[in-house]
Amino acid sequence: MSMNQEKTCKSEPSIAMMFREEIPEITEAIIRSCEEPGSFTHINHEPIPSRQEVVFIVHALQKLIFPGYFSRETLDATNLRYKIGHSVSRLFDALAQQIIHSLRHDCFRYDQSCIHCTEQGYETARKLFRAIPELRRILTTDVHAAYDGDPAASSHDEIIFSYPGIFAIYTHRIATILYKEEVPFIPRIMSEYAHSVTGIDIHPGATIGERFAIDHGTGVVIGETTQIGRNVRIYQGVTLGALSLPPDAGNRLRGKKRHPTIEDDVIIYSGTTILGGNTVIGARSVIGGNVWLTESVPPDTLVVIEAPRLTYRASDSLKEKNSHVFT
Amino acid sequence: MSMNQEKTCKSEPSIAMMFREEIPEITEAIIRSCEEPGSFTHINHEPIPSRQEVVFIVHALQKLIFPGYFSRETLDATNLRYKIGHSVSRLFDALAQQIIHSLRHDCFRYDQSCIHCTEQGYETARKLFRAIPELRRILTTDVHAAYDGDPAASSHDEIIFSYPGIFAIYTHRIATILYKEEVPFIPRIMSEYAHSVTGIDIHPGATIGERFAIDHGTGVVIGETTQIGRNVRIYQGVTLGALSLPPDAGNRLRGKKRHPTIEDDVIIYSGTTILGGNTVIGARSVIGGNVWLTESVPPDTLVVIEAPRLTYRASDSLKEKNSHVFT
Amino acid sequence: MSMNQEKTCKSEPSIAMMFREEIPEITEAIIRSCEEPGSFTHINHEPIPSRQEVVFIVHALQKLIFPGYFSRETLDATNLRYKIGHSVSRLFDALAQQIIHSLRHDCFRYDQSCIHCTEQGYETARKLFRAIPELRRILTTDVHAAYDGDPAASSHDEIIFSYPGIFAIYTHRIATILYKEEVPFIPRIMSEYAHSVTGIDIHPGATIGERFAIDHGTGVVIGETTQIGRNVRIYQGVTLGALSLPPDAGNRLRGKKRHPTIEDDVIIYSGTTILGGNTVIGARSVIGGNVWLTESVPPDTLVVIEAPRLTYRASDSLKEKNSHVFT
Numbered sequence: 001m002s003m004n005q006e007k008t009c010k011s012e013p014s015i016a017m018m019f020r021e022e023i024p025e026i027t028e029a030i031i032r033s034c035e036e037p038g039s040f041t042h043i044n045h046e047p048i049p050s051r052q053e054v055v056f057i058v059h060a061l062q063k064l065i066f067p068g069y070f071s072r073e074t075l076d077a078t079n080l081r082y083k084i085g086h087s088v089s090r091l092f093d094a095l096a097q098q099i100i101h102s103l104r105h106d107c108f109r110y111d112q113s114c115i116h117c118t119e120q121g122y123e124t125a126r127k128l129f130r131a132i133p134e135l136r137r138i139l140t141t142d143v144h145a146a147y148d149g150d151p152a153a154s155s156h157d158e159i160i161f162s163y164p165g166i167f168a169i170y171t172h173r174i175a176t177i178l179y180k181e182e183v184p185f186i187p188r189i190m191s192e193y194a195h196s197v198t199g200i201d202i203h204p205g206a207t208i209g210e211r212f213a214i215d216h217g218t219g220v221v222i223g224e225t226t227q228i229g230r231n232v233r234i235y236q237g238v239t240l241g242a243l244s245l246p247p248d249a250g251n252r253l254r255g256k257k258r259h260p261t262i263e264d265d266v267i268i269y270s271g272t273t274i275l276g277g278n279t280v281i282g283a284r285s286v287i288g289g290n291v292w293l294t295e296s297v298p299p300d301t302l303v304v305i306e307a308p309r310l311t312y313r314a315s316d317s318l319k320e321k322n323s324h325v326f327t
Numbered sequence: 328m329s330m331n332q333e334k335t336c337k338s339e340p341s342i343a344m345m346f347r348e349e350i351p352e353i354t355e356a357i358i359r360s361c362e363e364p365g366s367f368t369h370i371n372h373e374p375i376p377s378r379q380e381v382v383f384i385v386h387a388l389q390k391l392i393f394p395g396y397f398s399r400e401t402l403d404a405t406n407l408r409y410k411i412g413h414s415v416s417r418l419f420d421a422l423a424q425q426i427i428h429s430l431r432h433d434c435f436r437y438d439q440s441c442i443h444c445t446e447q448g449y450e451t452a453r454k455l456f457r458a459i460p461e462l463r464r465i466l467t468t469d470v471h472a473a474y475d476g477d478p479a480a481s482s483h484d485e486i487i488f489s490y491p492g493i494f495a496i497y498t499h500r501i502a503t504i505l506y507k508e509e510v511p512f513i514p515r516i517m518s519e520y521a522h523s524v525t526g527i528d529i530h531p532g533a534t535i536g537e538r539f540a541i542d543h544g545t546g547v548v549i550g551e552t553t554q555i556g557r558n559v560r561i562y563q564g565v566t567l568g569a570l571s572l573p574p575d576a577g578n579r580l581r582g583k584k585r586h587p588t589i590e591d592d593v594i595i596y597s598g599t600t601i602l603g604g605n606t607v608i609g610a611r612s613v614i615g616g617n618v619w620l621t622e623s624v625p626p627d628t629l630v631v632i633e634a635p636r637l638t639y640r641a642s643d644s645l646k647e648k649n650s651h652v653f654t
Numbered sequence: 655m656s657m658n659q660e661k662t663c664k665s666e667p668s669i670a671m672m673f674r675e676e677i678p679e680i681t682e683a684i685i686r687s688c689e690e691p692g693s694f695t696h697i698n699h700e701p702i703p704s705r706q707e708v709v710f711i712v713h714a715l716q717k718l719i720f721p722g723y724f725s726r727e728t729l730d731a732t733n734l735r736y737k738i739g740h741s742v743s744r745l746f747d748a749l750a751q752q753i754i755h756s757l758r759h760d761c762f763r764y765d766q767s768c769i770h771c772t773e774q775g776y777e778t779a780r781k782l783f784r785a786i787p788e789l790r791r792i793l794t795t796d797v798h799a800a801y802d803g804d805p806a807a808s809s810h811d812e813i814i815f816s817y818p819g820i821f822a823i824y825t826h827r828i829a830t831i832l833y834k835e836e837v838p839f840i841p842r843i844m845s846e847y848a849h850s851v852t853g854i855d856i857h858p859g860a861t862i863g864e865r866f867a868i869d870h871g872t873g874v875v876i877g878e879t880t881q882i883g884r885n886v887r888i889y890q891g892v893t894l895g896a897l898s899l900p901p902d903a904g905n906r907l908r909g910k911k912r913h914p915t916i917e918d919d920v921i922i923y924s925g926t927t928i929l930g931g932n933t934v935i936g937a938r939s940v941i942g943g944n945v946w947l948t949e950s951v952p953p954d955t956l957v958v959i960e961a962p963r964l965t966y967r968a969s970d971s972l973k974e975k976n977s978h979v980f981t
Contacts, residue, residue, distance in 0.1 A: 016423070022453060038467060040466075042484075067696065076699045081681070122672075133687035152857055188488070198850065218545060221545070221563055237564070293637070302638075303639055310959055342772050347743070367797060370729050371728075436811070511809070518816075523851050628969055630964050632965075
């Protein structure tokens, strides 16, 4: 046995070589599979948007929106203008390029002419950069709303540094600008990046007012055509979604209003699901936890579920084998 | 006070030195704790699998499965063969090495002989690479299923670029091949990486048919012995889990079928929990949201909960102090 | 058309230049917005804690707590002392510096004198490093608890390598030490990092006993003043939270006990919500899935919901257009 083992160890490179001889064959099989009709590949010269670069832009813009918080170097009165200017200069091109790549990718794929892609890319980047002061103002209201409603927040700075809700809302407020300008891919790459980081899934199409707060946030879903007013607060696991979809829903319902409207000053507690494009939650209403709503609610209404009855028993019964009752 | 402060500032290096003198003692205490029986350490010469390298492999294989989408450089007809060939060549060794490390780690820990680890590592890597064309075909069906059922998807490319469901399913289809070959650690490192990125927790042991779609996905749990047919669609927060476990469940139930079977063409809406190894959801059934099921359902069945009654009140009542009614 | 296109392509640099001329104006607008009262910026010379560095520390400490598991290089008897010593030496300063930055940031912002920040920073770092052997012991009990209750775990090593629950608990056990020492920012940056990676949101203020296990974990929320005994096991989607909050809750309830107490040997199944600072779940109780509890439960009690009634129908009815019944 130990001789065998020794022999095996010595021959490790030769085992590797034996298997590696198949690499050309494996490679050709993969390439052949790329030629099959309907196969998803992006094999052509036109550049495509880069997820990695879009993620870089999300974090770099965050440093412009909350100056000094996320830099490793100090930002002070003496270098402020240089650093902000340098950052704007670099990011402006980076964002414009990604938008241009996205527009061209679609032009190419759908055989459209690509006359204005460059101009449109820069034009859209300009719109976003010009919006930064207003974005800063709105995000300030969001930070205040997060603080005012959360006893566990020890400072506004802690919220900016670490709250997933603020990161998700920040990313949404950037992504929705690009979405409204009909930039392909990038808004959704941004929002799905924030979803990955925070567990909060806000489609870039959603419209959301000032002073929006999401606490904890994991499992929150806010659909494409949702409309949310001012000073709304939601908790983990809240879905603002579409009603059930017929089998061909993808094509039939694309672009239609499918998600609810939440008016000003509404609070929605954890685990609640509100569905449907005609569902309106009236201003100042409070929706309790674990509610399932598919109908409108008038303003100033409190909605709670009649909690399911609980059964209490001695937990000794669990010691019986295969007790499955309480799962 | 300001003198004190100045003094403190000046002496910063000396404060550091004072504390740093304890570093040898702290180090020895940690090392001693590693020698205690039952302590978890991996202090020996045998290499172990690297989580970082496994994550690299997950992303590198994704570039082979969806060529051109995730590269920073352009992939076109002139360089396709070189890039794919180079990538296969590099990844083949990288994956084989990680598998060998995993096998050896187990041999070492459980005092087994380690005769065939190298050969088995390369053999398993070969199986996975030979499966890539078929994986590409199946994942194409998954992308189509995602698109067909989701009005918010604006293109197939958007799904490939950004949908967490597709990333989780892609990772699962890789991990499950290694799981079936009984590779230790790596399948679970892969699936837990996808869980971390997407909030979707699919155990590599689960068996899942073509055209599988997960929308939004945060909170989805699919257990080890789950079996899912063709063309199944599930939403965020769905658990396909085990019934409650007796206290020594870990050892008693390891390897047994504990999770449900979902037949072809089933849809399961958000927040629903389906439990138990004998539970079968018949083909073409639709399970509504927030359902809790521990029994089988015949084919072509619609299951919905009788929603808990809602209570509506004026939300003025909330202004009273300490109103806790609706939590 | 193609002439136009050609012209557009040629003029790409000039389009870029045209738009780039606005960069100074955009920069000035952003700088002006930083000067507005109430705007969140951190523009001053004092260094601030770095999220990136704190995340580095979390992962580096993990290598000290589970030696050999997460290193790329081999750790063996010959280099153990050097590697652990080098790592402690480097991390000790890194952690002390981040604590000092956090303390100074608060001193600066709230105009307090900053006499003892350096000393306090090193003092706190020392406390954490001295606690590592004990942390190793406690985390060993957590790994055993994860294994004992989970039939899908194939080894203790698999849990250390890949389980999100263990990563979240490890991070919490570090963060809570700093929280108890009243270090600003860093505990929450750590816990929100673990939240981002695992979907498990444990506030660093929570007190948690040995042998704590979280399975799957996505969506778990454990609030700031929660107290959890020994040998408690919870599943995905469990919230240990506060009762509903009055509008000015943030300020009124800061620091009060708002979250439940869970005694020894309790199991809480998935999707269950337990709320309120006076709510005590007695020892050895089992709380079933999807339960909503705002009252105490005596020891040795099994609590299950009377499941909502299910309605079964033929799913043919779904083929009718706009069937919304089951959403």
